[in-house]
Amino acid sequence: MLRTTPFHSRTAPLSQAQNWRRWSGYLTASSYELHHDREYWAIRNSAALIDVSPLHKYRIEGPDAERLLDRVVTRDVTKCKLHQVLYTPWCDDDGKVMDDGTLARLADDSFRLTSAEPNLRWLQDNALGMDVSIRDISEDVAAVALQGPNARRILHDAANGVADDLRFFRLTKGEIAGVPVEITRTGYTGDLGYEIWTEPANAEALWDGLIEAGDPHRILPAGMLALDIARVEAGLVLIGVDYVPAHRAIIEDRKSSPFELGLGWTVKLDGNWFVGRDALIAEKQRGPEWEFRGLDVSWDALEALYNEVGLPPQLPSEGWRTSVPVYSGSAQVGYATSGCWSPLLKKYIALAHLQSAYAGAGTDLRMEITVEHHRKKAAARVVETQFFNPDRKRSNPEASA
Amino acid sequence: MSAASRLSASRYDAIIVGGGHNGLVTAAYLAKAGKKVLVLEKRHMLGGAAVTEEINPGFKYSVCSYVVSLLRPEIIRDLELPKHGLQILPLESTFTPLPNGDYLARWGDHDQTRREIYRHSPRDADAYDDFGKLMYQLAVAVKPILAMVPPDPTSMSPKDLMGFLKLGKHFRGLGHEQFHALHKLMTMSSADYLDEWFETEALKATMSSSGIIGTFLGPRSPGTAYVLLHHYMGEIDGAMRAWGFAKGGTGSVSESIASSAREHGAEIMTEAGVSHVTVHNGKATGVVLDDGKEYSAPVVVSALDPKRTFLDLVDQKHLPGDFVRDIKRFRIRGSSGKVNLSLSDLPDFTCKPGVGPHHKGAVSISPSIEYLERAYDEAKYGDFSSRPYMDIVMPSMIDAGMAPPGKHVMSIFVQYAPSDLRGGWDEAKREAFGDAVIDTLAQYAPNLPDAILHRQVLTPWDIDREMGLTNGNIFHGELSLQQLFCMRPTVGYADYTTPLKGYFQAGSGTHPGGGVTGASGRLAALKILGGGAGRHGAPT
Numbered sequence: 001m002l003r004t005t006p007f008h009s010r011t012a013p014l015s016q017a018q019n020w021r022r023w024s025g026y027l028t029a030s031s032y033e034l035h036h037d038r039e040y041w042a043i044r045n046s047a048a049l050i051d052v053s054p055l056h057k058y059r060i061e062g063p064d065a066e067r068l069l070d071r072v073v074t075r076d077v078t079k080c081k082l083h084q085v086l087y088t089p090w091c092d093d094d095g096k097v098m099d100d101g102t103l104a105r106l107a108d109d110s111f112r113l114t115s116a117e118p119n120l121r122w123l124q125d126n127a128l129g130m131d132v133s134i135r136d137i138s139e140d141v142a143a144v145a146l147q148g149p150n151a152r153r154i155l156h157d158a159a160n161g162v163a164d165d166l167r168f169f170r171l172t173k174g175e176i177a178g179v180p181v182e183i184t185r186t187g188y189t190g191d192l193g194y195e196i197w198t199e200p201a202n203a204e205a206l207w208d209g210l211i212e213a214g215d216p217h218r219i220l221p222a223g224m225l226a227l228d229i230a231r232v233e234a235g236l237v238l239i240g241v242d243y244v245p246a247h248r249a250i251i252e253d254r255k256s257s258p259f260e261l262g263l264g265w266t267v268k269l270d271g272n273w274f275v276g277r278d279a280l281i282a283e284k285q286r287g288p289e290w291e292f293r294g295l296d297v298s299w300d301a302l303e304a305l306y307n308e309v310g311l312p313p314q315l316p317s318e319g320w321r322t323s324v325p326v327y328s329g330s331a332q333v334g335y336a337t338s339g340c341w342s343p344l345l346k347k348y349i350a351l352a353h354l355q356s357a358y359a360g361a362g363t364d365l366r367m368e369i370t371v372e373h374h375r376k377k378a379a380a381r382v383v384e385t386q387f388f389n390p391d392r393k394r395s396n397p398e399a400s401a
Numbered sequence: 402m403s404a405a406s407r408l409s410a411s412r413y414d415a416i417i418v419g420g421g422h423n424g425l426v427t428a429a430y431l432a433k434a435g436k437k438v439l440v441l442e443k444r445h446m447l448g449g450a451a452v453t454e455e456i457n458p459g460f461k462y463s464v465c466s467y468v469v470s471l472l473r474p475e476i477i478r479d480l481e482l483p484k485h486g487l488q489i490l491p492l493e494s495t496f497t498p499l500p501n502g503d504y505l506a507r508w509g510d511h512d513q514t515r516r517e518i519y520r521h522s523p524r525d526a527d528a529y530d531d532f533g534k535l536m537y538q539l540a541v542a543v544k545p546i547l548a549m550v551p552p553d554p555t556s557m558s559p560k561d562l563m564g565f566l567k568l569g570k571h572f573r574g575l576g577h578e579q580f581h582a583l584h585k586l587m588t589m590s591s592a593d594y595l596d597e598w599f600e601t602e603a604l605k606a607t608m609s610s611s612g613i614i615g616t617f618l619g620p621r622s623p624g625t626a627y628v629l630l631h632h633y634m635g636e637i638d639g640a641m642r643a644w645g646f647a648k649g650g651t652g653s654v655s656e657s658i659a660s661s662a663r664e665h666g667a668e669i670m671t672e673a674g675v676s677h678v679t680v681h682n683g684k685a686t687g688v689v690l691d692d693g694k695e696y697s698a699p700v701v702v703s704a705l706d707p708k709r710t711f712l713d714l715v716d717q718k719h720l721p722g723d724f725v726r727d728i729k730r731f732r733i734r735g736s737s738g739k740v741n742l743s744l745s746d747l748p749d750f751t752c753k754p755g756v757g758p759h760h761k762g763a764v765s766i767s768p769s770i771e772y773l774e775r776a777y778d779e780a781k782y783g784d785f786s787s788r789p790y791m792d793i794v795m796p797s798m799i800d801a802g803m804a805p806p807g808k809h810v811m812s813i814f815v816q817y818a819p820s821d822l823r824g825g826w827d828e829a830k831r832e833a834f835g836d837a838v839i840d841t842l843a844q845y846a847p848n849l850p851d852a853i854l855h856r857q858v859l860t861p862w863d864i865d866r867e868m869g870l871t872n873g874n875i876f877h878g879e880l881s882l883q884q885l886f887c888m889r890p891t892v893g894y895a896d897y898t899t900p901l902k903g904y905f906q907a908g909s910g911t912h913p914g915g916g917v918t919g920a921s922g923r924l925a926a927l928k929i930l931g932g933g934a935g936r937h938g939a940p941t
């Protein structure tokens with residue numbers, strides 16, 4: 001039996017579509033409305049409220065908390081300030097990515113780590129001999145993401161302005177609808193947005209408070225289908241879709257290093273030793289074999305291919321998560337793992353693993369598409385993974401005021 | 402001299418007269434191709450009829466054009482408009498309140514719509530799907546035409562002949578059913594055409610309304626059926642979500658295009674009305690502004706309507722007599738007006754009380770074909786409709802930024818308001834027209850009059866004077882069959898050229914015509930850039 005999240009009493013009655021899916025053993029909405037279109041546009045145009053409670057969450061506390069995390073993740077945790085949040089992957093000894101998530105410094109010796117997969121054992125194994133407590137707090141923390149250009153205005157009203165000046169990837173504490181919350185300027189949409197954390201008993205009050213404050217700003221609860229398009233536009237990797245966690249990979253070829261996932265920027269090789277560091281130093285020296293890139297599929301090519309069968313281009317209305325071959329000429333040089341029609345950019349876009357020799361921006365490749373049951377190849381150009389990256393995502397309130 | 406060398410001879414390579422959305426599209430494409438471009442706009446703001454103005458503080462009106470119908474996705478991509486702020490939000494439903502206390506709604510969801518039509522007529526519910534399929538097929542067949550520069554049927558040039566050959570082949574490729582349906586569409590009235598399919602009056606009326614918008618014709622006028630097809634062209638792009646409401650109002654379409662043009666180096670001036678185009682030795686050489694300033698360029702592009710482009714900007718002695726005669730005959734009667742409201746409350750419809758999803762889509766006052774035809778009858782004889790057709794949207798329900806929290810803006814497209822009103826328009830008649838609109842709407846939503854905080858009424862007279870659209874015709878000339886494709890604006894000059902060398906046209910008065918599509922502006926730019934092949938005055 002799937003579990004329900006602490007927001008279920010609020011989300012369930014909203015579901016017109018009864019379109020649910022599973023996420024880490026929880027029931028979660030794919031879309032609330034019959035079509036996810038308006039939910040997607042809420043992310044980009046007003047504000048979307050997304051239940052992200054199924055994330056795995058860990059509280060790491062004690063004198064050695066910083067040491068442990070600095071040893072596990074690829075980023076330099078010693079540089080993480082109080083109330084700062086880091087996005088980071090973590091690797092096995094071979095420098096292959098096991099998971100990725102956000103790490104928030106709640107106090108000098110206290111952190112919260114989120115992840116997509118369970119990581120308790122890995123954290124404990126790495127903490128041998130350390131003075132640190134590691135608790136799985138997944139069920140003790142309810143979380144919602146408030147994402148979209150109106151998110152700051154809504155929080156201003158709902159949380160008494162405590163987050164008005166909150167910078168990108170920072171944390172603050174406050175109160176919404178009378179309940180204590182932690183607010184982080186984080187999210188999975190590539191837009192202005194926040195994630196709000198509270199105890200499960202407060203979840204309903206939090207939800208109601210945000211909906212009430214958000215109503216004049218056209219807040220809309222959104223499900224995973226809308227989120228999936230937004231995250232592809234933002235070029236954010238998804239575990240289990242864009243990469244296989246190293247410790248779950250049956251064969252070696254399924255594993256990816258941070259460099260191969262476009263996460264090289266998170267790998268801090270000049271700091272302390274961390275798991276996988278030696279392998280990553282070596283990989284950096286010889287250069288990664290694969291790179292993770294954006295593909296901009298040519299509209300003219302799609303139109304021409306569909307025109308052959310007498311149709312206008314048929315576009316997927318949902319994001320797809322299958323492996324699709326990518327070619328240079330007739331030779332396969334990679335594969336796309338996520339893609340969608342971007343309603344905002346009016347482009348057919350995909351995220352792809354490409355052999356490094358073919359991964360340079362501007363390289364002209366071809367991606368397989370199925371046109372009326374027949375496999376064809378459509379011209380696609382290699383671009384950066386961040387198809388959409390608005391200033392408001394990271395801009396400070398002063399600058400945007 | 403080659404086009405390239407001549408283009409580099411002066412300070413600007415091209416001057417665009419008119420900073421409406423088409424003029425800006427032309428400018429952006431030319432600038433992107435490396436040309437030095439100057440855009441001259443008469444008003445204090447850009448956009449022409451695609452503007453957002455805060456006439457009542459805190460309330461933003463898409464003053465004229467209120468939905469983005471068919472803005473070409475290739476323009477959105479080529480000019481990177483999302484990067485420059487463009488977002489087109491879906492408008493999903495059409496809600497038609499009825500005098501008998503019922504309503505007809507077409508929702509974003511297919512099954513919901515089917516069930517709603519079924520409630521009125523089970524037969525129509527079935528027919529609606531079949532009709533949709535056929536119209537989709539026809540739209541697919543006709544759509545490529547919109548993207549091509551029309552060939553000249555009177556020309557013997559290989560390029561034009563090839564164009565017609567391609568066109569003929571294209572139409573021969575249609576099946577019998579589609580060919581006959583297309584024939585019917587080209588010749589029938591929308592009322593007759595829809596009668597062959599449906600029995601629900603409100604459904605027929607609401608569907609037929611897309612065949613009469615912006616045109617001085619009624620649903621029973623032959624030729625209106627074809628315009629229905631334009632609606633389904635939008636359906637093809639439906640998957641691309643190119644149809645809807647621009648965040649920030651329609652002005653943001655113009656703003657984003659202007660921003661892209663500037664990024665590519667275009668220079669854009671407002672409050673720079675052009676008095677006339679200068680001509681030397683049968684060639685356009687530049688422009689003179691109202692204040693006497695002069696700018697020269699080897700290419701001058703007018704994005705104004707054909708009347709202003711040829712009868713106001715250019716001395717007629719520079720143009721062939723038969724051409725001037727054709728332009729004088731070009732039909733450009735204004736048929737519609739616009740009412741913009743600031744509201745303290747949403748309209749509460751008697752037939753569907755409370756706030757609901759119907760407030761997030763279009764509301765259509767089109768209860769029956771007879772209602773629409775009667776509205777037309779009044780206009781035919783010189784009066785505005787006392788019970789007009791209306792197409793209403795409430796942008797603040799889609800984009801909260803359009804009005805202060807808790808308040809709303811309402812955009813009401815109103816037809817018919819003849820430009821040549823009996824006795825002429827004046828301020829009293831304008832307000833009487835506004836009153837008729839509010840009075841009509843109050844029959845369906847009685848709370849509306851008391852919720853009005855501010856109202857702006859635009860008649861064709863106002864649209865002509867303020868926006869510079871001749872007779873207030875929103876499409877720069879009626880979209881009737883004799884004024885489309887290779888006849889738009891006139892035979893021989895449907896390829897964006899003019900009889901005057903170096904002078905081009907890029908407004909909606911050229912193929913493929915009206916609406917915020919940008920297609921004319923883009924095709925004109927492509928024509929200018931590919932100039933050498935042109936017969937009529939293109940740089941060679």
